[in-house]
Amino acid sequence: MWRRILAIFVARNREFYRDRAGLGWNIFMPILMVLSFAFIFSGEPQAPFKVGVLTADGTLPTPRTGPLALEHIQFIPVTDLAAALAKVDRHQLDLLWDPTPAPGAYWVNRESPQGYLAERLLVGAATGGTRAVGLTAPALDKAAPAGKGPGSALAPDPGADPGPERGPEPEQELKAGGMIGPSPAPGPTLAPPRRHERSGTALRYADWVLPGILAMNIMFSSLWGVGWVIVRYRKNGVLRRLKATPLSPFEFLTAQILSRLVVVMSASLIVYGGAALILDFPMRGSHVALALIYLAGALCLISLGLIVSARLRTEELADGILNLISWPLLLLSGVWFSMEGTSAAARFFSQLSPLTHLVDGARAIMIDGAQTADILPQLFLLTALALIFLAIAARLFRWE
Amino acid sequence: MDSLIAARNLVKTYPGVRAVDGISFAVAPGRCFGLLGPNGAGKTTTLEMLEGIQPPTAGEVLYRGRPLDRAYREVIGIQFQATALQDFQTVAESLAMFAALYPRTASREELIRLCNLDDLLDRDTRQLSGGQRQRLLLAIALVNDPELVFLDEPTTGLDPQARRNFWGLIETVRGRGTTVLLTTHYMEEAEHLCDEIAIVDHGRIIAQGSPAHLVRAHFPATVVRLPEAAWPAAAPLPDGALRHDGEIKLFAADVPDLLGDLARVGADLRELRVASPNLEDLFLKLTGHDLRA
Numbered sequence: 090m091w092r093r094i095l096a097i098f099v100a101r102n103r104e105f106y107r108d109r110a111g112l113g114w115n116i117f118m119p120i121l122m123v124l125s126f127a128f129i130f131s132g133e134p135q136a137p138f139k140v141g142v143l144t145a146d147g148t149l150p151t152p153r154t155g156p157l158a159l160e161h162i163q164f165i166p167v168t169d170l171a172a173a174l175a176k177v178d179r180h181q182l183d184l185l186w187d188p189t190p191a192p193g194a195y196w197v198n199r200e201s202p203q204g205y206l207a208e209r210l211l212v213g214a215a216t217g218g219t220r221a222v223g224l225t226a227p228a229l230d231k232a233a234p235a236g237k238g239p240g241s242a243l244a245p246d247p248g249a250d251p252g253p254e255r256g257p258e259p260e261q262e263l264k265a266g267g268m269i270g271p272s273p274a275p276g277p278t279l280a281p282p283r284r285h286e287r288s289g290t291a292l293r294y295a296d297w298v299l300p301g302i303l304a305m306n307i308m309f310s311s312l313w314g315v316g317w318v319i320v321r322y323r324k325n326g327v328l329r330r331l332k333a334t335p336l337s338p339f340e341f342l343t344a345q346i347l348s349r350l351v352v353v354m355s356a357s358l359i360v361y362g363g364a365a366l367i368l369d370f371p372m373r374g375s376h377v378a379l380a381l382i383y384l385a386g387a388l389c390l391i392s393l394g395l396i397v398s399a400r401l402r403t404e405e406l407a408d409g410i411l412n413l414i415s416w417p418l419l420l421l422s423g424v425w426f427s428m429e430g431t432s433a434a435a436r437f438f439s440q441l442s443p444l445t446h447l448v449d450g451a452r453a454i455m456i457d458g459a460q461t462a463d464i465l466p467q468l469f470l471l472t473a474l475a476l477i478f479l480a481i482a483a484r485l486f487r488w489e
Numbered sequence: 490m491d492s493l494i495a496a497r498n499l500v501k502t503y504p505g506v507r508a509v510d511g512i513s514f515a516v517a518p519g520r521c522f523g524l525l526g527p528n529g530a531g532k533t534t535t536l537e538m539l540e541g542i543q544p545p546t547a548g549e550v551l552y553r554g555r556p557l558d559r560a561y562r563e564v565i566g567i568q569f570q571a572t573a574l575q576d577f578q579t580v581a582e583s584l585a586m587f588a589a590l591y592p593r594t595a596s597r598e599e600l601i602r603l604c605n606l607d608d609l610l611d612r613d614t615r616q617l618s619g620g621q622r623q624r625l626l627l628a629i630a631l632v633n634d635p636e637l638v639f640l641d642e643p644t645t646g647l648d649p650q651a652r653r654n655f656w657g658l659i660e661t662v663r664g665r666g667t668t669v670l671l672t673t674h675y676m677e678e679a680e681h682l683c684d685e686i687a688i689v690d691h692g693r694i695i696a697q698g699s700p701a702h703l704v705r706a707h708f709p710a711t712v713v714r715l716p717e718a719a720w721p722a723a724a725p726l727p728d729g730a731l732r733h734d735g736e737i738k739l740f741a742a743d744v745p746d747l748l749g750d751l752a753r754v755g756a757d758l759r760e761l762r763v764a765s766p767n768l769e770d771l772f773l774k775l776t777g778h779d780l781r782a
Contacts, residue, residue, distance in 0.1 A: 092589055093589060093590050095589070096585075096586045096589035096590060097586070099586070100575050100578060100582070100586045101575075103577060103578060103582065104575055104576050104577040104578065107577035108576070108577055322573075322575075325573035326569065326571055326572045326573045327572075327573050327574070327575055329542070329569060329572070330567075330569060330572045330573075330574075330629075331590075332542060333540065333542060333562065333565075333567040333569075334562060334587065334590040334591065335559070335562045335563050335590055335591060335592070336590050489542075
């Protein structure tokens with residue numbers, strides 16, 4: 090049995106290796122993609138807020154005083170009010186400010202969280218404060234009901250966030266600084282929001298997207314490398330010739346799976362190595378875990394490709410069905426953008442996609458430093474799905 | 490002698506088509522049996538049921554008196570009509586791959602010598618000519634040293650020279666004791682290679698026997714051919730005469746008598762030809778249509 094599997098395995102590998110065009114495509118396309126992302130998202134990190142400033146002549150007033158002295162806000166001079174308002178509507182500007190005549194006016198999109206924050210900063214700066222200013226007591230109450238510091242919601246290390254009840258120091262600090270802020274009306278004295286300092290380098294998009302690109306490449310290579318190839322074999326008579334030999338379907342499919350696993354894992358290794366040479370991306374977790382999760386993901390997607398190829402006779406139909414499978418998987422699996430904040434339905438379907446679990450596992454390893462034990466749920470899920478897909482494919486498979 | 494392989498009342502239907510409509514025959518060991526008929530007659534479907542590639546709708550195939558089993562694939566060799574080989578493999582690699590699929594294999598050197606593949610071993614299989622490709626496919630069909638080899642239209646599309654060469658190969662294979670079952674729509678091929686033929690049309694066997702015997706059984710010794718224009722329009726054709734392809738064919742046991750008759754009806758004898766009847770004539774007589782229609 091193994092002799093027959095080996096013979097088919099070797100022949101398939103040879104075919105893949107000698108098909109130079111296909112080989113190049115499999116290896117250079119993902120590298121090219123990572124490179125283009127590195128290029129697109131290279132350069133200075135962009136300022137967190139973009140504020141349009143309405144001016145007569147298109148230049149910002151100098152010297153920069155008042156709100157214009159705020160750091161980490163990109164002030165963009167604008168002259169056309171209507172065009173600038175359209176940008177506010179589309180969140181392309183977080184806020185539009187018209188400084189003259191005093192006290193000035195501003196426009197903010199109420200659906201934009203960035204606009205909300207920019208508004209607080211601008212109003213605070215405009216009313217003369219430099220820290221937690223500009224908030225009336227009720228507004229303060231409303232703005233910070235949980236008493237949590239900014240940034241903690243998306244923090245990757247929640248353990249570093251102390252609870253809101255702890256320690257009197259911040260209050261003292263604020264008192265020492267004398268910066269409780271104006272209290273326009275007598276009323277209940279509210280504790281000011283506490284300030285938590287955070288540190289850590291920003292995660293670049295290229296770093297975040299790399300595990301996804303590797304997974305995407307594995308998906309395409311797995312689905313087409315078995316799905317399309319086996320349908321082509323069926324169409325041109327290779328399968329019919331093999332059917333006339335003692336080779337069993339099990340042996341044939343095993344050889345195809347093994348061959349594609351070797352191809353997919355080698356190509357991923359080359360892409361990973363290439364990316365490591367060119368990009369300085371984080372790899373904080375276990376390399377073994379990373380290999381395991383990609384292996385399990387590849388097996389799962391190869392098995393899915395086998396189901397597609399089990400009966401089809403024309404490559405065109407196979408191509409269409411593979412596209413029909415791969416693009417929703419790609420869009421729903423958080424390869425290009427995070428599924429956080431999407432609709433409940435989108436997140437539900439996302440959980441059904443094997444690619445989601447592959448990408449999640451790979452990101453947990455590379456970005457959050459997960460070890461093999463941490464990704465056991467994803468590993469288990471992908472392996473279980475692979476076995477289910479394999480069972481279905483083996484049942485459906487016909488030589489002709 | 491007991492048969493090596495036998496077809497028992499084979500039927501194959503596809504939706505709306507009865508491709509094979511009750512075919513039975515038996516082939517003794519070491520013989521070469523041919524299914525002769527036009528395209529679409531059901532030859533290939535019949536062959537594939539005998540190969541175990543397609544299950545019959547009704548009827549059965551017996552090998553050495555028993556139904557086909559898994560081990561059957563190890564003792565037969567098949568050359569399909571249209572086979573793609575896996576891309577990017579050389580001749581030697583293709584042979585090695587197929588050899589690895591069988592528990593018992595023919596000697597590689599002997600196979601290469603038999604099929605004249607010496608100079609082609611390192612060639613990519615996509616770069617072979619038609620004749621070279623058929624030789625490789627025959628070598629693959631023989632890679633397990635089979636007891637029975639199936640050849641489905643093995644020389645279709647080959648030039649006359651390559652066809653003659655291929656016939657030589659098949660004769661060598663037969664000389665080694667291998668039983669051969671082939672389909673063809675070339676009557677010279679059937680006459681040249683086969684000990685026995687079955688003429689197939691519309692899914693049925695309409696005549697069966699050795700080529701010489703078949704022709705003798707259906708025709709007197711001689712056929713006389715005349716251009717159609719040479720026959721006087723008013724005169725009726727005698728019984729058994731065939732009008733085909735611009736010619737009139739008259740069959741006669743006694744040629745001088747026939748010539749006397751022709752002179753009496755006033756036929757123009759200047760372009761008259763006398764020949765032996767062949768399988769093509771037989772097919773035309775039995776079916777009323779041409780073998781290569």
